[in-house]
Amino acid sequence: MTRSVSLKTLTAASLLAAVAAVGPAWAADVTIRLAHLNPADPFESHSGAMAATFKSLVETASGGEIAVEVYPNGQLGKDNEVIQQVRDGIVQATISSAGGVAQHYPLVGVFDIPFAFPNIAVSNRVMDLSSEFGQTFAADLEEATGTKVLGLLDSGGFFAFTNSKRPIETVADMDGLRIRTMTLPTHQAMVDSLGAQPTPLPWAEVYTALQTGVADGQMNPIPVIAFANFDEVQQYLSITNHVITPYLWLMNGAFYADLSERHQDIVDWAAEVSVEAGRGVSRVIEASERGLPKLASNMEVNAVSPEEQAKFAAAAQPAVRALIEEQYGEAGVAMLEAMLAEIETARTELGLAD
Known part of the structure; x- marks a missing residue:
């Protein structure tokens, strides 16, 4: 120790x-x-x-x-x-x-396949x-x-991106942005695959990092962004719904x-x-007023279109899957496949199967 x-x-x-x-x-x-x-x-x-x-x-x-x-x-x-x-x-x-x-x-990283849910x-x-x-x-x-x-x-829900530089509407808008991530290799691989710079930081340091420019942006569910008051230090909120952890x-x-x-x-x-x-x-x-309306009163909000979401998925899914295979081996792949199979079962039960 x-x-x-x-x-x-x-x-x-x-x-x-x-x-x-x-x-x-x-x-x-x-x-x-x-x-x-x-x-x-x-x-x-x-x-x-x-x-x-x-x-x-x-x-x-x-x-x-x-x-x-x-x-x-x-x-x-x-x-x-x-x-x-x-x-x-x-x-x-x-x-x-x-x-x-x-x-x-x-192996908690298996949840981080973008757009799996x-x-x-x-x-x-x-x-x-x-x-x-x-x-x-x-x-x-x-x-x-x-x-x-x-x-x-x-x-807390699906993740959205916030940042202080520009709206994120396409994958190209991610280019060069320093995005705070959790200390999850899968999140870092995801952000890197989209052309941004992953900046892993513990939760206690995120607000100050955004305030001082150590990070340009971050990703979290709407309730987390709201209670953390990130609207005080971020200008743009882009609803991507790219991952849920x-x-x-x-x-x-x-x-x-x-x-x-x-x-x-x-x-x-x-x-x-x-x-x-x-x-x-x-x-x-x-x-409620505690969520998106609170953030929208201080931030510019945009929703990424389904067509662009597909491009985000095409860029990020292979990178995250490759990392799981490389770092977590057969156990990671087996856990990932079990999760994806359960997602398909749930989709079928809910009438969402393709």
Whole structure:
């Protein structure tokens, strides 16, 4: 363990110890510390909604036997750091982005084939623990990391590009733009294939990077762009719907196994309900004044045409697939093919098959 990692772990542990010293409102038998990167307001972010719903349901259903302490806004560190804290048993659970998960489980990158998901209904069916693919994916992640997957859902919707230079209407408009990405090799390959310069940065640094010009733009779902106030530092919003990435809700595997069967049932049920609450909040933000109308009041908004989307797909899909094959090998290809097969099943069930 490096000195910097040790200091970060000690800092998180010290904060948790200070909070624990105060004590919960009742003498709980079990305490779940749940961390996430986003605002605590349940009407502002999907992870905020999930955490608030989970806390209410678990504490009520357990009759106070389980206390849930929520640490929003990245209080305990960056995504990948908090996941390590969960794996080490310092923190019991985290709701994390694919960027953070990728540093512990690289196969999360299989979700990043551009334009693989035709709409949010298909995404909801595939990116879920009830789907055959979701169960396969979660089991493999659990074996690799020693965690328990409590939830799998989208990060807030389909991604759009923002930037401070010009509207993005064609692939040519991407040329030379420095686009912040998560620390996902698949996202970096995608941006590079479109002629832009990928600039991987942790979430905590994105606003300042856009403000100071370290990055010209970034890509995220509408709800994330809205609660992050990127309209304050970006002029153009281009709706491409080019990719949709997952959020993973992880719990320390040993902690979960040590819960009583009754407490496991409460945690599982509350997490399932909370994931649905998170999905709902994302859709409400997208459709309300908190979402696109808020951004449109400060930004120039354009939607990329289906014809141009096809050109984006033609440029980016081969690059991402090649990276998955090269970096993740047979396991990555098998996971990717399982996901694509589940997408086709969902398309057929929804009457969307070609």
